[in-house]
Structures are given as C-alpha cells and as structure tokens.
Amino acid sequence: xxxxxxxxxxxxxxxxxxxxxxxxxxxxxxxxxxxxxxxxxxxxxxxxxxxxxxxxxxxxxxxxxxxxxxxxxxxxxxxxxxxxxxxxxxxxxxxxxxxxxxxxxxxxxxxxxxxxxxxxxxxxxxxxxxxxxxxxxxxxxxxxxxxxxxxxxxxxxxxxxxxxxxxxxxxxxxxxxxxxxxx
Numbered sequence: 001x002x003x004x005x006x007x008x009x010x011x012x013x014x015x016x017x018x019x020x021x022x023x024x025x026x027x028x029x030x031x032x033x034x035x036x037x038x039x040x041x042x043x044x045x046x047x048x049x050x051x052x053x054x055x056x057x058x059x060x061x062x063x064x065x066x067x068x069x070x071x072x073x074x075x076x077x078x079x080x081x082x083x084x085x086x087x088x089x090x091x092x093x094x095x096x097x098x099x100x101x102x103x104x105x106x107x108x109x110x111x112x113x114x115x116x117x118x119x120x121x122x123x124x125x126x127x128x129x130x131x132x133x134x135x136x137x138x139x140x141x142x143x144x145x146x147x148x149x150x151x152x153x154x155x156x157x158x159x160x161x162x163x164x165x166x167x168x169x170x171x172x173x174x175x176x177x178x179x180x181x182x183x
Contacts, residue, residue, distance in 0.1 A: 041171035046182035048133035
C-alpha cells in the first residue's frame with residue numbers, strides 16, 4: 001500500500017561554481033520527486049559522452065557501495081547499483097537495476113527495471129557549446145512507502161545536491177585526462 005506524502009518540498013536551486021553553472025532544482029508533488037540538474041564542463045562532445053556512459057566511474061560518488069555493468073546489448077546497458085545512505089546515523093541500503101539506452105551521442109535515457117524505489121526514470125542530454133558541453137539531467141522517482149518521510153526529506157535535502165557537486169568535480173579530471181577514444 002502506498003503512503004501519499006503530503007509534505008511540500010520547495011524548489012531548490014544552487015550554484016556552486018560560476019564556471020560550471022551547476023543548478024539543481026528539486027520539486028515534489030505528492031510522493032513523486034522531480035529533479036532537474038544542469039552544469040557545464042570544459043569537455044568535448046566526445047569526452048562528455050564517454051564520461052556520462054562510464055557507468056562504473058560513478059563508484060567514486062559518495063554512498064555508491066557497489067556498481068557494475070551487468071550486460072551490454074547494442075545501445076542498451078544494464079547497470080546494477082547498491083547505494084548506502086547514512087540518515088540520522090542509521091544505514092539505509094538501496095538496490096537498483098537500471099536499463100540505460102544510449103539514444104545518441106547527445107542523449108541517454110534510463111529506467112529502473114528492478115529495485116527498492118517504486119520507480120525511477122530519466123534522461124541525460126548533452127549540448128555541445130564552444131569549448132564546453134552542457135549536461136542536463138532530468139528524473140522522476142518515487143521511493144517505497146516503507147521509508148519514513150523524515151528519512152526521505154533528509155536524503156533529498158542533504159545528499160542529492162552533494163552528489164551532483166561530486167560529479168562536476170569528476171569532470172575536472174577528464175578535462176586534463178581525456179578518454180582514449182577522444183584523443
């Protein structure tokens with residue numbers, strides 16, 4: 001049985017570094033979260049695509065305990081992920097199996113096909129700019145009702161923003177160490 005969450009979560013927008021123009025907007029309607037995030041990195045279109053499809057590289061993000069590419073068939077990639085969150089001192093472990101579809105060199109879509117969330121789906125869009133690439137992420141998800149509201153709100157408020165900040169920092173390495181496929 002689903003518990004409808006009626007707590008309103010205001011839209012959040014944060015900019016951490018003028019050169020990257022990181023913006024994160026989180027809205028909540030009932031129990032469904034909508035996240036929009038964008039940033040820019042000094043990456044070529046090739047390096048940006050390699051970065052976003054380097055799924056196992058995301059192990060470097062805080063909280064990602066396990067992550068592996070389970071299979072790859074054509075433009076479909078099955079990724080298994082275990083995330084451990086510490087919320088108010090208590091560990092919460094979440095499993096997901098997501099299917100990524102590499103639509104083009106500028107678009108990636110994903111959907112959870114199995115996991116602890118009721119649903120999780122979204123897209124990545126890459127827009128080449130002069131000497132940069134703009135990364136745009138959009139997702140919708142609903143967590144299972146067994147997770148208390150206080151835990152959900154704590155995670156949204158404290159962890160999502162920092163995960164995207166870490167991702168921006170990971171692009172800094174790629175700026176100086178491009179992928180072999182792009183050299």
